[in-house]
Amino acid sequence: MSLEILIVADPEEAEVGEVEVRLLARPRPEDDPIEDSRLFAAGDREEIARCVAEWLDRRRDALGDPERRTCRRCGRIGRAGEEGDSRRPFVCGDCRRRARRTGPTPTGRGDGVEARFLGTANAFGAGGRRHASTFLRARGARFGVLLDAGPGCAAALRADGLSPEDVAVVILSHFHGDHFGGVTFLELDGLRTGRAEPLLVIAPPGARERLDSLRECLYPGFRTPFPEHIVEALPGETTSLPEPAGGGSATPFPADHQPRRWAFGWTVRLGGRRIVYSGDSTLTERILDESDGADLLVHECTSLTPLPGHTSYRDLLAAAPRIRARRTLLVHTGEAVTALPDPEFDLAHDGLRVVV
Numbered sequence: 001m002s003l004e005i006l007i008v009a010d011p012e013e014a015e016v017g018e019v020e021v022r023l024l025a026r027p028r029p030e031d032d033p034i035e036d037s038r039l040f041a042a043g044d045r046e047e048i049a050r051c052v053a054e055w056l057d058r059r060r061d062a063l064g065d066p067e068r069r070t071c072r073r074c075g076r077i078g079r080a081g082e083e084g085d086s087r088r089p090f091v092c093g094d095c096r097r098r099a100r101r102t103g104p105t106p107t108g109r110g111d112g113v114e115a116r117f118l119g120t121a122n123a124f125g126a127g128g129r130r131h132a133s134t135f136l137r138a139r140g141a142r143f144g145v146l147l148d149a150g151p152g153c154a155a156a157l158r159a160d161g162l163s164p165e166d167v168a169v170v171i172l173s174h175f176h177g178d179h180f181g182g183v184t185f186l187e188l189d190g191l192r193t194g195r196a197e198p199l200l201v202i203a204p205p206g207a208r209e210r211l212d213s214l215r216e217c218l219y220p221g222f223r224t225p226f227p228e229h230i231v232e233a234l235p236g237e238t239t240s241l242p243e244p245a246g247g248g249s250a251t252p253f254p255a256d257h258q259p260r261r262w263a264f265g266w267t268v269r270l271g272g273r274r275i276v277y278s279g280d281s282t283l284t285e286r287i288l289d290e291s292d293g294a295d296l297l298v299h300e301c302t303s304l305t306p307l308p309g310h311t312s313y314r315d316l317l318a319a320a321p322r323i324r325a326r327r328t329l330l331v332h333t334g335e336a337v338t339a340l341p342d343p344e345f346d347l348a349h350d351g352l353r354v355v356v
């Protein structure tokens with residue numbers, strides 16, 4: 001915990017002989033500070049020291065023990081340095097091991113899947129394209145599955161002759177704005193349509209809080225007007241997809257994107273097909289394994305040359321002989337990538353439709 005004590009003397013109040021003591025405590029570097037301030041008679045060191053000690057004591061709960069971690073799954077208190085400690089929110093090793101022992105993975109009925117690329121740009125909207133979002137629909141299914149929901153995904157659905165009502169499942173890779181900032185607009189659409197169909201959101205730990213605060217920030221007081229089920233999944237934990245979306249399942253695996261927060265890639269089994277999505281990540285051995293024999297690999301390619309937490313075109317070229325998906329399409333592409341005259345890989349673009 002870091003603690004700052006500031007003693008401020010206002011020259012205009014000099015005659016009054018008062019100083020202000022400001023206390024700023026930060027339990028962990030990434031937390032918001034806890035602030036307090038009080039006026040004291042100048043020079044009354046003893047009183048100031050006594051009050052600061054009292055403040056700290058009174059706020060012991062809020063400040064917490066920086067060594068303590070509460071598992072958001074089982075509520076058990078973990079300790080700093082325990083497995084999984086570097087991720088926020090913390091999930092203890094037992095819960096993570098339990099998550100890996102999940103049952104069979106439903107594939108859904110087997111007539112194929114249509115993938116519509118709604119947003120294929122990086123976080124900067126390169127080339128005027130939209131942020132990350134891909135709509136998958138099993139053939140014959142009433143509803144579809146959205147892989148990430150970047151800002152603008154509701155408009156992108158409309159531009160493609162669909163609407164948020166066609167989405168029964170949203171799968172999120174991580175909580176960067178370009179990947180999840182559009183969820184509130186999918187929720188908001190229910191006001192207009194009177195949607196009754198539930199929405200299933202499958203996402204990394206922390207999803208509930210992140211989606212609640214996004215909604216509250218964008219439309220204070222707004223509540224999702226239809227049933228919304230949020231599954232905070234752990235790597236290896238399979239969630240079955242609803243029958244109206246064609247059945248099937250979604251299983252996350254760890255992405256290498258941001259060391260202190262959760263970030264996933266996903267294997268989606270739908271319409272008898274296996275689709276692997278990298279989310280934002282470097283090109284990992286795990287993605288190569290997951291996508292071996294997959295019907296479609298949707299992989300990010302942010303830049304031409306290596307960039308921390310992302311995959312570059314050069315990385316993909318180096319790994320090309322080991323990419324064994326039946327079809328690979330690159331997304332999250334920056335301008336330098338889309339400007340390549342004759343790329344070795346297929347690049348997805350907004351509005352692209354493929355059937356696998």
Ligand SMILES: [Zn+2]
Nearest residue numbers: 123176178280
């Ligand atoms: Zn991104």
Ligand SMILES: [Zn+2]
Nearest residue numbers: 174176257280
């Ligand atoms: Zn990201």
